Amino acid sequence: xxxxxxxxxxxxxxxxxxxxxxxxxxxxxxxxxxxxxxxxxxxxxxxxxxxxxxxxxxxxxxxxxxxxxxxxxxxxxxxxxxxxxxxxxxxxxxxxxxxxxxxxxxxxxxxxxxxxxxxxxxxxxxxxxxxxxxxxxxxxxxxxxxxxxxxxxxxxxxxxxxxxxxxxxxxxxxxxxxxxxxxxxxxxxxxxxxxxxxxxxxxxxxxxxxxxxxxxxxxxxxxxxx
Amino acid sequence: xxxxxxxxxxxxxxxxxxxxxxxxxxxxxxxxxxxxxxxxxxxxxxxxxxxxxxxxxxxxxxxxxxxxxxxxxxxxxxxxxxxxxxxxxxxxxxxxxxxxxxxxxxxxxxxxxxxxxxxxxxxxx
Numbered sequence: 001x002x003x004x005x006x007x008x009x010x011x012x013x014x015x016x017x018x019x020x021x022x023x024x025x026x027x028x029x030x031x032x033x034x035x036x037x038x039x040x041x042x043x044x045x046x047x048x049x050x051x052x053x054x055x056x057x058x059x060x061x062x063x064x065x066x067x068x069x070x071x072x073x074x075x076x077x078x079x080x081x082x083x084x085x086x087x088x089x090x091x092x093x094x095x096x097x098x099x100x101x102x103x104x105x106x107x108x109x110x111x112x113x114x115x116x117x118x119x120x121x122x123x124x125x126x127x128x129x130x131x132x133x134x135x136x137x138x139x140x141x142x143x144x145x146x147x148x149x150x151x152x153x154x155x156x157x158x159x160x161x162x163x164x165x166x167x168x169x170x171x172x173x174x175x176x177x178x179x180x181x182x183x184x185x186x187x188x189x190x191x192x193x194x195x196x197x198x199x200x201x202x203x204x205x206x207x208x209x210x211x212x213x214x215x216x217x218x219x220x221x222x223x224x225x226x
Numbered sequence: 227x228x229x230x231x232x233x234x235x236x237x238x239x240x241x242x243x244x245x246x247x248x249x250x251x252x253x254x255x256x257x258x259x260x261x262x263x264x265x266x267x268x269x270x271x272x273x274x275x276x277x278x279x280x281x282x283x284x285x286x287x288x289x290x291x292x293x294x295x296x297x298x299x300x301x302x303x304x305x306x307x308x309x310x311x312x313x314x315x316x317x318x319x320x321x322x323x324x325x326x327x328x329x330x331x332x333x334x335x336x337x338x339x340x341x342x343x344x345x346x347x348x349x350x351x
Contacts, residue, residue, distance in 0.1 A: 001261050006275035032321040040322065041236045044315030045243070051310040052243040055251035055287065055303050057259060064263040065255035082318065089313045093306060099277040099285035151260075158261065168270020178268055182260040205235050 001069060001154060001183075002094065003109055003161075005102030012165025017107030023115055024088060030081040039078055042208055046074050047086040049197070054090065058189050066186030069154060071117015072147040073194045076125060076139070076211035077201065080118045083210075087114035108161055112154045121150040125211060136202045139212045143198040148191030155183035240311060247303025251287075252296035 008016070050070035057065035070090070074083030088110050094100040101109045125146035132138035159176040162168070166175070201209055258266065265271035283290035284302050292298040 001259060003261065004274050005277060006273040007265065007270065028321065031318070032325045035318060035321060037322065038232055040315060040318040041232065043318045044311040044313075045236050045239045047314035048240060048243045048307045048311035051306045052247040052251070052303060055247055055254060055299075055306075057255040057257070059255045059257060060260070062263075063257050064260055065257040066260050067254075085317060086314055089317065090310050093310055093313065095277075096279055097282055097284045097309075098287055098302065098306065099279045099282055100287070101277075102275070103278055155260070162270070166270060167273040168265070168268070169272075170268040170270040174268055175264065175270065178264040179260070182264060186260050205231075208232075208235070 001067075001109075001113055001151070001158075001186075002091075002101030003105040003112070003158070005104050007102075007167060008105060008108060008161055009165040009167055010104070012161060013102075013104045013108060016105070016111055016161065020088075020107035020110040020115075024085065024110070027081045027084045031079075031085060034079065035082060038208065039082060043078050043082050043086050046077050046083070047089045050074060050087055051090045051093070053193060053197075054094070060182060060185040060189070064182055066151070066182070066189055068190050068193050069113045069117050069150055071114055071154075072121035072125060072143060072150050072190075073197055074114075075118040075122040076143045076146075076194070076198050077209060079210040080122045083122075084114045084118040087118060108158075112157050112161075116154045116157050117147075117150040120153050121146045122211075124149055129211075134215060136206060136212060136215060139202060139209065139215070140195050140199040143211065144191040144195030147194030148187040151183040151187040151190050152180050155179040240307070243307045243311075244304060247307045248300040251303045252299045 050068065050073065053068045054070065055067070057067045060066050070087050071083065074086045077083065078086060091101060091109050091113060092106065095103055095106045095109070125142045128142035128145050129138055132142060156176070156179075159172065159179055162175050163172045166172075168175075198209065198211075202212060206212055206215065257263070262271070265274070277285070279285060284305065287302045287306075288295075288298045289301045289305070292301060
């Protein structure tokens with residue numbers, strides 16, 4: 001999903017960079033208002049974990065692979081503001097040191113993989129949670145469903161970017177169908193990995209999970225007995 | 227409250243990340259990812275340019291000079307995990323520091339609302 005240099009033209013890439021910078025500035029401001037101290041190490045861990053799991057490409061159909069994008073995972077663990085910053089740290093390190101993703105395309109990649117997941121995906125997460133009972137299991141399921149939809153959502157946003165400034169000759173409808181099709185499959189992996197990771201953190205430290213803030217952190221000690 | 231518990235949790239999480247990056251990543255699929263495959267199949271990859279940082283000692287998740295492919299990828303993963311942890315941790319530490327500075331200034335001046343710009347200029351006292 002990392003766009004290399006040359007896929008999208010200069011003006012569109014620059015516009016993407018401007019949108020990313022503006023969005024990250026808002027995230028920085030909101031993160032500094034909403035964060036608490038225990039989020040500091042957790043944000044580091046979230047970035048590190050997303051980096052590690054992004055290296056684990058899993059096979060999907062026809063000689064194609066996919067990997068976790070991590071936006072939904074990060075947003076459920078540390079909130080959408082800090083979560084966007086975490087994934088953006090990963091994408092920037094990958095771009096500047098590992099030559100993964102184009103330098104001119106970094107803004108577009110931050111939009112597609114950090115912001116679309118951490119905001120669009122997180123909105124789906126909140127929606128699914130409203131349909132389910134208020135339990136930890138619901139948080140895990142909602143995270144999995146939202147993460148499953150994040151890659152096709154990111155692929156859709158990529159298609160819009162391609163429609164605006166794609167250098168290639170392929171028709172937009174062709175690109176849309178192929179990109180969304182393969183990313184529906186990648187979404188299955190994203191959903192499973194995200195649900196497993198969120199479920200694991202909920203099992204040991206539910207108080208650390210941003211997306212489970214409304215649940216009692218220590219249900220082992222019953223506070224109210226009916 | 228349970229600070230020691232938090233340190234243990236973070237340490238355990240990092241251990242998982244290091245294990246995945248070092249031991250598992252060399253066995254990940256090396257097939258092109260969804261975007262690259264679609265671009266190749268549909269023929270919109272003709273304008274692809276090499277990344278300007280392709281000369282980086284870590285380019286392509288290989289540590290320059292380490293010739294064993296699996297070891298090279300695993301080591302690059304260790305470096306990436308350590309680096310992203312440090313930057314994520316450092317970034318939020320800075321955010322907390324800037325928030326405190328803004329808060330002090332707001333209290334000291336008593337008149338002006340803190341704004342995003344003021345958190346960056348460092349002239350707190």
